[in-house]
Amino acid sequence: MRSLGLNNHKPYLLVLPALIFFSLFVLYGIGTVFAESLNLSLNTGSSIVKYYIELAEKPGFWSGLILSLQVSAAATLLSIIIGVYLARQFYRRVPDSIWHALAWLPMLIPHFAAGYLAVLLLSQSGWFSGLLAQVTLIQETSRFPVLVNDKNGLGIIVTYLWKEIPFVLLMSMPVYRRMDWRYEDVVRTLGGGQWQVFKTVEWPALLPVLVETGIILFAFIFSAFELPYLLGVTYPKMISVMAYQWFYEGSWSNRPLAMALMTVSTVMVLIVAVVLLGLIQGKRYRMMRGR
């Protein structure tokens, strides 16, 4: 009978390590960042959100935030669209071993190395521009489009695509494998074509997975600093780079600003996650997932 008490508490005991880890590293970290972003020396008479106000007035903040949002949204959406397209093409035609290798290879390469590869391959003095100049498709290498260190973050987006499309492929392939294709016959016999099959059979099954994948990608791209640091320009700068530089600058005066910026990006990622997850919590999609 004594073991009954232990059994009752077993689920809680089992999640305890994860809970400790999460509170210690994640919650404590976020808490500290937030605390340090506040102006707690109130005796000076300045506002508690002094650094946030300062942040909003900082030159480059708004353009950096917009660039970060643009790059994250574009890279996430394009990865998802291309990844799902590839999964659709692959699941019947390409053997598991081949697409696994294709998907895993780019995933094993660190983002920093991928950024370096992008510089080597895609910059105006890179391999591709050299190759095109050699075969005289372009007159000189400076005619090659600016893909790396460009203002719009194109190089960053392209490199993220190379890294994240395989991730989307890995996430959506199992959905395709598990899909009940008898529904395809139902759609066809009721007069539907390819598009209707995608809309009625594939999309509802994909959506929950794609939303989760999308949130992961968005949060990662929005806050990761290595690719924008390598491939971005001085102005506008993605906010992750801004936070990194303020944090490691010689003087500590900009540290609270870095903390405020990190708090802002955390809140933005949370908002995106809550809104998107809320969308698929509807009855319809719970049903699609539950069955």
Next chain:
Amino acid sequence: MLLQTVNLIKKFDHRVVLGRVNINLWDGEILSLIGPSGSGKTTLLKCIAGLEPVSGGNILVREKDVTGQKANQRPVVMMFQQPLLFPHLTVMENIIYGLKIRGTEKKTMMAAGEEMLQKIELPGYTRRYPFELSGGQQQRVALARALIMKPQILLLDEPFASLDPELRSSIRNWVRRLLKREEVAAIFVTHDREEAMIMGDRLAVMIRGRILQEGSPFEVYKKPANRDVAELFSDGLVLDDRRFVPVDAITVSDSEQQVNKDGFLAFKGRVAANWIKAGHHMIRVEVPELGREVSLPASKTYSVAEEVLLVFPRDRVYIFPQNNLEMEME
């Protein structure tokens, strides 16, 4: 003629699944297609619906060749063993699904949907989701989803297979009435003999990818074309590839008196099981000499393992018009 398949052939790799199948369907008619599992019934329906490409032959609808048409261009709708309702759509959205694809005006669509809900006796289920419905209700919604398209031909692939026996018998009468009222021509696939007789105006027997016999259910029952048809569809004792004794000619006897009479034949058997059906004592008798079994009514109760004689007049022995061997050679 509404539908005609001409020498329809279907091969998977090199395995022949349908071998020159010819069937006809007239307006308003329900054709029962009966055959054992794996005989190619579902494949035939899928070919007619356009869901499976054919390997040879033609499919004609009102004399027009539709063999090359895609499923969504054919005036044919197929209904499957499982209801396969879209789980994320409500009952109403499921029913009007096909009309929506067709681009029907919303008002017309909703009115047709409501009318269908009345017809399948599920008014008030508009906003329910499929998981809230019982198996029988789901299959009724699937039928509504098919019928709302007003197809010229409805193909039903064992639609009651997933239902329990009691529900099955009530729903099939109901479906037959509904199909007749809507004047929809249908091919109804089943491996259940009783269901085939009840549902079909006409019957086709399919075995190993071939149609072995077509006719009215009673005609096929009384005059099976060959041994395979007799074993599948008739009640009686198959003596060999050529001869068959219908069950109503056989009497069960426990003495040898009758046997010695002229004009009678008898086989020794052993009772393998007994039960009561529709108020009649029934026994299943194993006949070791023929290596076969037969189920038949008995005038009294026999116990299991009891020795009996199956006696029948010589002139009731039925000779098959087709020889199985000839069929195979063809």
